[in-house]
Amino acid sequence: MHSRLKDALYCAAVVCALAGLTVYGAVSSGYQWQWERVWPYFVARGPEGLSFGPLLAKGLVCTLRISALGLALALPLGLAAAVLRLTGGRFSRGVAVGYVLCMRNTPLMVQLFALYALMPARWGISAEGVAVIALGLFEGAYLAEIFRAGITAVPQSQWEAGQSLGLPGRMCWRHIVLPQALRHALPPLVSQGVSLLKDSSLASVIAVGELAQQSGLVVSDTFLSFEVWLPVAAIYLLLALGLSALAAGIDRRLSRGLVPAKGFALR
Numbered sequence: 001m002h003s004r005l006k007d008a009l010y011c012a013a014v015v016c017a018l019a020g021l022t023v024y025g026a027v028s029s030g031y032q033w034q035w036e037r038v039w040p041y042f043v044a045r046g047p048e049g050l051s052f053g054p055l056l057a058k059g060l061v062c063t064l065r066i067s068a069l070g071l072a073l074a075l076p077l078g079l080a081a082a083v084l085r086l087t088g089g090r091f092s093r094g095v096a097v098g099y100v101l102c103m104r105n106t107p108l109m110v111q112l113f114a115l116y117a118l119m120p121a122r123w124g125i126s127a128e129g130v131a132v133i134a135l136g137l138f139e140g141a142y143l144a145e146i147f148r149a150g151i152t153a154v155p156q157s158q159w160e161a162g163q164s165l166g167l168p169g170r171m172c173w174r175h176i177v178l179p180q181a182l183r184h185a186l187p188p189l190v191s192q193g194v195s196l197l198k199d200s201s202l203a204s205v206i207a208v209g210e211l212a213q214q215s216g217l218v219v220s221d222t223f224l225s226f227e228v229w230l231p232v233a234a235i236y237l238l239l240a241l242g243l244s245a246l247a248a249g250i251d252r253r254l255s256r257g258l259v260p261a262k263g264f265a266l267r
Contacts (some may be wrong), residue, residue: 031226038227041218059214060235066210067132067200073136078143083173085148096144103141109202111138116206122241131203131210139196146192150185151177190247194240201236211235 042056085096103111112134121123125133154177162172204213215232219225 003232017159033227034224035227036216037222038224038231041222041228055214055218056211056232059209062128062208062214063197063200063210063212064126064239066203066208067197069132070135070139070200071196073132074138074140074143074196077136077140078146080093081140082147082151085144086151087235092106100141100144103138107136109135109205112202127206127208128203130201130206131200131208135196135200135203138199139192142192142195143189146188148183149188150181150183153184154180186247186251188202190244193243193247197239197243198236 032051056176081096081099084092085100088096102225115134116130119130158171158176158180162176167176200210201212203210204216207213215228219228222228
């Protein structure tokens with residue numbers, strides 16, 4: 001308890017110091033802040049009270065949507081690539097390795113432009129759909145290495161125990177290996193999910209109306225970069241902290257045994 005209080009005091013001191021430096025820099029710079037001009041873009045008063053401004057609300061919803069769909073695509077892609085790399089034949093391993101190396105060693109912006117330019121128009125995929133596919137492919141390559149590390153962290157004795165009980169290979173994967181691998185991989189998975197959320201801002205290069213793109217429209221209309229981008233950065237920060245807090249709660253439940261991940265381990 002004493003150490004937690006000490007950590008909380010240290011964090012509070014750091015936050016206060018950063019806030020003080022920010023306020024001092026803002027005051028001493030001589031910049032004329034004009035928050036009243038950008039406030040309507042963030043919060044607009046309607047007939048039923050306060051609500052998010054239409055541009056930024058639309059951008060925030062789009063950011064959350066493409067991030068969630070991109071993660072939903074990246075998870076199975078990453079898991080499939082990890083399993084193929086560990087258990088597949090020579091051709092399957094080559095495909096998995098090639099996918100991971102190609103996606104991880106080329107910039108996401110280049111991949112977005114390439115998919116947007118090469119995707120056949122007759123498929124009818126919108127720019128937002130292209131962004132979801134690009135995010136899923138890009139982040140799936142990183143998740144593949146995270147899943148592979150989690151799987152290899154499961155002791156060999158767990159595999160041997162499952163085989164000695166006569167469990168088929170699929171049941172060993174499903175009921176013994178993957179639950180424990182997920183427990184090992186959860187912290188880096190959360191970190192990669194936060195990275196995906198931030199990487200979604202690059203979708204603006206192909207005219208996807210997410211939060212960064214809509215914020216750029218507000219800046220071009222008001223010429224007030226600081227007053228727009230500072231609150232937008234705070235929004236991204238709150239989203240990332242919320243995702244981290246959610247994952248921390250799941251991790252605590254796993255540690256307490258409320259979610260039966262460790263219970264699958266054979267002893």
